[in-house]
Amino acid sequence: MQLQQLQYFVAVAETRHFTRAAEQVHVAQPSLSQQIRSLERELGAELFSRARGNIALTDAGETLLPLARRILADADTARQEVQELGRLERGRVRLGATPSLCTGLLPDVLRAFHDRYPGIRLLIEEGGSHDLVRELARGALDLALVVLPLPSPSPALTTLELLREDLVVVSSPEAPAPGTRGRSVRVSDLQRERLVMFRHGYDLRELTVAACRAAGFEPDFAVEGGEMDAVLGFVRAGLGVAVVPRMVAARAGRDLRVTPLTRPGLHRTIALAHRSDVAPPRAARELQRMLTEASGAAGLPR
Amino acid sequence: MQLQQLQYFVAVAETRHFTRAAEQVHVAQPSLSQQIRSLERELGAELFSRARGNIALTDAGETLLPLARRILADADTARQEVQELGRLERGRVRLGATPSLCTGLLPDVLRAFHDRYPGIRLLIEEGGSHDLVRELARGALDLALVVLPLPSPSPALTTLELLREDLVVVSSPEAPAPGTRGRSVRVSDLQRERLVMFRHGYDLRELTVAACRAAGFEPDFAVEGGEMDAVLGFVRAGLGVAVVPRMVAARAGRDLRVTPLTRPGLHRTIALAHRSDVAPPRAARELQRMLTEASGAAGLPR
DNA sequence: CATCTCGATAGCCGATGACTATCAACCGCG
DNA sequence: CGCGGTTGATAGTCATCGGCTATCGAGATG
Numbered sequence: 001m002q003l004q005q006l007q008y009f010v011a012v013a014e015t016r017h018f019t020r021a022a023e024q025v026h027v028a029q030p031s032l033s034q035q036i037r038s039l040e041r042e043l044g045a046e047l048f049s050r051a052r053g054n055i056a057l058t059d060a061g062e063t064l065l066p067l068a069r070r071i072l073a074d075a076d077t078a079r080q081e082v083q084e085l086g087r088l089e090r091g092r093v094r095l096g097a098t099p100s101l102c103t104g105l106l107p108d109v110l111r112a113f114h115d116r117y118p119g120i121r122l123l124i125e126e127g128g129s130h131d132l133v134r135e136l137a138r139g140a141l142d143l144a145l146v147v148l149p150l151p152s153p154s155p156a157l158t159t160l161e162l163l164r165e166d167l168v169v170v171s172s173p174e175a176p177a178p179g180t181r182g183r184s185v186r187v188s189d190l191q192r193e194r195l196v197m198f199r200h201g202y203d204l205r206e207l208t209v210a211a212c213r214a215a216g217f218e219p220d221f222a223v224e225g226g227e228m229d230a231v232l233g234f235v236r237a238g239l240g241v242a243v244v245p246r247m248v249a250a251r252a253g254r255d256l257r258v259t260p261l262t263r264p265g266l267h268r269t270i271a272l273a274h275r276s277d278v279a280p281p282r283a284a285r286e287l288q289r290m291l292t293e294a295s296g297a298a299g300l301p302r
Numbered sequence: 303m304q305l306q307q308l309q310y311f312v313a314v315a316e317t318r319h320f321t322r323a324a325e326q327v328h329v330a331q332p333s334l335s336q337q338i339r340s341l342e343r344e345l346g347a348e349l350f351s352r353a354r355g356n357i358a359l360t361d362a363g364e365t366l367l368p369l370a371r372r373i374l375a376d377a378d379t380a381r382q383e384v385q386e387l388g389r390l391e392r393g394r395v396r397l398g399a400t401p402s403l404c405t406g407l408l409p410d411v412l413r414a415f416h417d418r419y420p421g422i423r424l425l426i427e428e429g430g431s432h433d434l435v436r437e438l439a440r441g442a443l444d445l446a447l448v449v450l451p452l453p454s455p456s457p458a459l460t461t462l463e464l465l466r467e468d469l470v471v472v473s474s475p476e477a478p479a480p481g482t483r484g485r486s487v488r489v490s491d492l493q494r495e496r497l498v499m500f501r502h503g504y505d506l507r508e509l510t511v512a513a514c515r516a517a518g519f520e521p522d523f524a525v526e527g528g529e530m531d532a533v534l535g536f537v538r539a540g541l542g543v544a545v546v547p548r549m550v551a552a553r554a555g556r557d558l559r560v561t562p563l564t565r566p567g568l569h570r571t572i573a574l575a576h577r578s579d580v581a582p583p584r585a586a587r588e589l590q591r592m593l594t595e596a597s598g599a600a601g602l603p604r
Numbered sequence: 605c606a607t608c609t610c611g612a613t614a615g616c617c618g619a620t621g622a623c624t625a626t627c628a629a630c631c632g633c634g
Numbered sequence: 635c636g637c638g639g640t641t642g643a644t645a646g647t648c649a650t651c652g653g654c655t656a657t658c659g660a661g662a663t664g
Contacts, residue, residue, distance in 0.1 A: 001377055003305055004652090018611055031653050033612060038652095043384045049580035050611070052661055056441065059393055059583040060384045067380040071373050075303055078369040082345045082362045091361055139358070277353035281361040306621095320642055333622050335643065340621090352642070606664090613658070620651080627644070633637085 003075055005039040006068040008032050009047060013065050016055045084119070091283040092121040096132035096144035100204055101270060103228045103248055105163075106145065109294045113287055120283045128201035133157065136275060142284035145291070147203040148269040159271040160288075162295040165245040167207070167266040169259045170252065172238040177257060184262040187215045194222035194240040196231050203268065208243045211266050232256065270295070305377055307341040308370040310334050311349060315367050318357045386421070393585040394423040398434040398446035402506055403572060405530045405550050407465075408447065411596045415589055422585045430503035435459065438577055444586035447593070449505040450571040461573040462590075464597040467547040469509070469568040471561045472554065474540040479559060486564040489517045496524035496542040498533050505570065510545045513568050534558065572597070 011021035012032070022029040040047050045060035057065060084090045097106055102124065110122055125132070125141060132144040137156055148159065169185050171178050171193075178185050178193050190212060197219070198205045212219040222240035226233075232252050235242045243266065249258045272288055274280045280288065313323035314334070324331040342349050347362035359367060386392045399408055404426065412424055427434070427443060432453045434446040439458055450461065471487050473480050473495075480487050480495050492514060499521070500507045514521040524542035528535075534554050537544045545568065551560045574590055576582045582590065 001305060001381065003303060019609085027652095028654055029611070030613080030655085034652075037612090043381065045384050045388050051579035052610075054579060055611090056580060058580075059585070060387050063383050063387055064380050067376050067383070071376045071380075074369050074373045074376070078366050078373075079303065079345065081365045081369070082347050085362050085365055086347050277356060278351035278358060282347075283361070321640085329621095330623055331642075332624085332644080336621075339643090357642090608663075609661085611658100611660095614656085615654100616656105617654080618651105619653095620649100622650095623646100623648080625645085625647105627642100629641090629643100631638100631640075633639100634635100 001039065001042060003072065005035045006071055008035045009039060009061075009064065010068050010072060012036060012048060012055065013057055013061060013068075018055065086282060088117045088283055088286060089119045091119070091281065092123060093281070093284045093287050094123045094125065094140065094142045095284075095287065096125040096127060096135055096141040096146075098129055098132070098145065098147055098203055099126050099228055100198075100202060100245060100248065101145045101147075102126055103251070105247065105270065105291070105295060109287075109291050112294075113290055116290075117283065117286070129203055131201075133273070136273060139275070142274065142280045143288055144273045146271055146273050147207075148271045150273070156276055157273050158276045159273045160292070162270045162272055162291060164267045164269050165247060166260065167204070167243050167268065168246045168249050168261065169241050170232070170235050170244055170249050170256045171241040171259065172236055173255060173257045175238050175257075178241050178259055184260045186262045187211050187266065188217070190219065190241070190243075191215070191217040193220075195219050195224075196226070196234040196240040196242040197221045197224035198231055198242075199225045199227065202228075204243065204245075207266065207268055211243075303341065303344060305374065307337050308373055310337045311341060311363075311366065312370050312374060314338060314350065314357065315359055315363060315370075320357065388584060390419045390585055390588060391421045393421070393583065394425060395445065395583070395586045395589050396425045396427065396443045397586075397589065398427040398429060398437055398443040398448075400431055400434070400447065400449055400505055401428050401530055402500075402504060402547060402550065403447045403449075404428055405553070407549065407572065407593070407597060411589075411593050414596070415592055418592075419585065419588070431505055433503075435575070438575060441577070444576065444582045445590060446575045448573055448575050449509075450573045452575070458578055459575050460578045461575045462594070464572045464574055464593060466569045466571050467549060468562065469506070469545050469570065470548045470551050470563060471543050472534070472537050472546055472551050473543040473559045473561065474538055475557060475559045477540050477559075480543050480561055486562045488564045489513050489568065490519070492521065492543070492545075493517070493519040495522075497521050497526075498528070498536040498542040498544040499523045499526035500533055501527040501529065504530075506545065506547070509568065509570055513545075 008021065008025055011024045012018060015021045015024060018033055019029050022032040025032065036047065043060065046058050047061035047064060049056045049058055081090070113120070114122060125135060127135070129146045129150060132141065132146055133150060133154070135141045136144050137154070146159070148161065150159065169178055169190070178189060195208070197208070209219055223234055228248065231242050231244070234240065236255055245268065249256065272291060274284070279285070310323065310327055313326045314320060317323045317326060320335055321331050324334040327334065338349065345362065345366070348360050349363035349366060351358045351360055383392065415422070416424060427437060429437070431448045434443065434448055435452060435454055435456070437443045438446050439456070448461070450463065452461065471480055471492070480491060497510070499510070511521055525536055530550065533544050533546070536542065538557055547570065551558065574593060576586070581587070
């Protein structure tokens with residue numbers, strides 16, 4: 001039994017006429033006759049009663065017809081759906097990102113992506129780099145925005161650097177400016193400040209703590225454990241200062257004092273990770289492209 | 303897209319392994335690879351991510367899989383159903399019969415047929431010969447039990463004589479026996495009787511009336527218009543006598559007097575009719591066979 | 605009776621799917 | 635670090651099959 005034979009069969013059943021059915025399916029009449037015969041032979045039953053000028057379905061034909069129609073319809077649907085997938089009219093991207101990135105780079109790009117491909121569902125998983133890497137390897141994510149270096153690097157993952165972000169110190173405009181030199185602040189100056197610190201899992205936490213230790217002191221937390229918004233809120237309220245990406249600080253509005261770090265300062269490298277062994281789906285590749293483009297404009301060069 | 307390709311595709315999707323899938327579908331691995339490739343080319347999308355030792359479905363594959371399964375299942379169902387039809391495990395026979403035949407020959411044969419082929423639905427249409435012939439020609443019936451000669455014979459119908467039935471006179475045991483000679487009665491004797499007559503449409507009505515006229519008189523109806531059961535009931539109640547097939551009279555029980563007609567008496571020829579241009583369905587042919595057999599035993603020879 | 609219609613048949617040809625042999629990449633093992 | 639083993643891809647060959655044209659044959663038609 002072949003799809004083509006079913007198609008021929010349905011054409012004959014509909015036209016009740018071999019010659020016209022042959023025209024309808026764009027094939028010579030003998031070919032169609034032959035295929036119908038072959039289908040009948042395989043099924044072990046006549047499908048049509050071939051009374052001259054009065055082709056009619058037999059019981060077997062009557063039984064087969066609805067199934068044949070359904071099979072052909074399903075085959076059409078299959079073709080349709082796969083092609084829509086290819087044209088990014090449908091589909092899904094499962095993107096992981098660290099919380100700080102969700103606040104920074106992501107919203108604009110996701111907005112642009114969704115405007116361009118409204119049929120693609122975007123599933124965002126917010127989590128620490130460690131979790132994201134695991135989910136990627138499990139195949140539960142197509143792409144992840146992570147901060148380099150990865151906590152558990154693996155050859156199974158390919159990373160593509162997107163951009164390097166400066167970190168800055170934010171503080172309440174009402175409190176005295178941090179540091180001693182006004183325009184910028186050194187890491188060591190943070191020893192005199194109390195910090196508002198993210199919860200465990202934020203790469204910014206590890207990064208900041210590591211920087212303080214490298215400068216020879218243990219940071220002093222005024223409060224710790226919040227998400228990005230909470231941290232900014234605490235800072236705004238004057239509980240302490242925080243080290244955040246410049247982009248986040250810029251978005252946070254005017255009611256925060258932003259003080260850059262003295263050179264070389266602190267940075268973090270944001271990268272896009274995906275499994276090395278399988279190419280990400282079309283839609284994920286397209287999102288990857290848009291992210292690369294956006295961050296290229298935003299700034300890997302600098 | 304071909305059913306075979308879908309089968310191969312599902313096999314690979316299930317085993318996640320080309321070589322094992324090839325074994326499962328009894329084909330060499332390169333053939334399977336090639337078919338999958340060809341399917342992918344036609345659909346314009348990769349169906350599998352071929353990471354060594356980790357074959358996985360792509361989005362497109364994931365989309366196709368459920369449809370492919372369903373298509374294959376439908377194809378199986380189709381094969382199954384058509385074959386059950388051939389083995390008379392399923393199906394239907396649409397049989398027409400005149401009312402008097404429904405009472406006579408039919409019940410036993412239908413019982414035997416149904417016992418033997420419990421999966422076949424039996425649809426009986428009771429009607430006058432004229433209606434039955436029309437329904438046959440329309441294709442609304444597969445077979446019809448009719449009384450010859452047909453009111454509107456047509457080359458489009460083939461008839462096969464089944465048996466000749468004697469007609470007898472039935473009367474109430476409490477009334478005086480009809481006729482004058484005790485053991486049998488002549489048609490002309492019916493002039494002195496009042497008849498219980500079937501409704502229009504019964505061949506027995508036409509036949510009896512024609513016989514009376516041939517004998518030179520117009521029959522006198524005590525009551526007319528009933529079905530077979532009603533007629534027998536009226537006769538039993540003593541309203542009059544009736545001319546019915548011997549087989550019906552025999553079934554009607556002891557509380558009816560049965561008087562044969564003097565030779566040559568009256569007969570009717572029962573035949574099986576079907577369209578000449580198309581062979582009846584398998585199940586109908588089988589019922590035809592059983593009817594022929596049963597009536598052969600019952601009596602065409604005599 | 606000639607003609608037309610329409611499905612079946614015959615014969616041929618190119619496409620295609622299956623096979624064997626082999627390659628290439630990757631894995632695990634010593 | 636090299637070496638078989640595994641596994642999917644590739645190459646080349648061949649038989650099959652589906653498509654085509656030409657033609658037949660049975661009914662309908664005028």
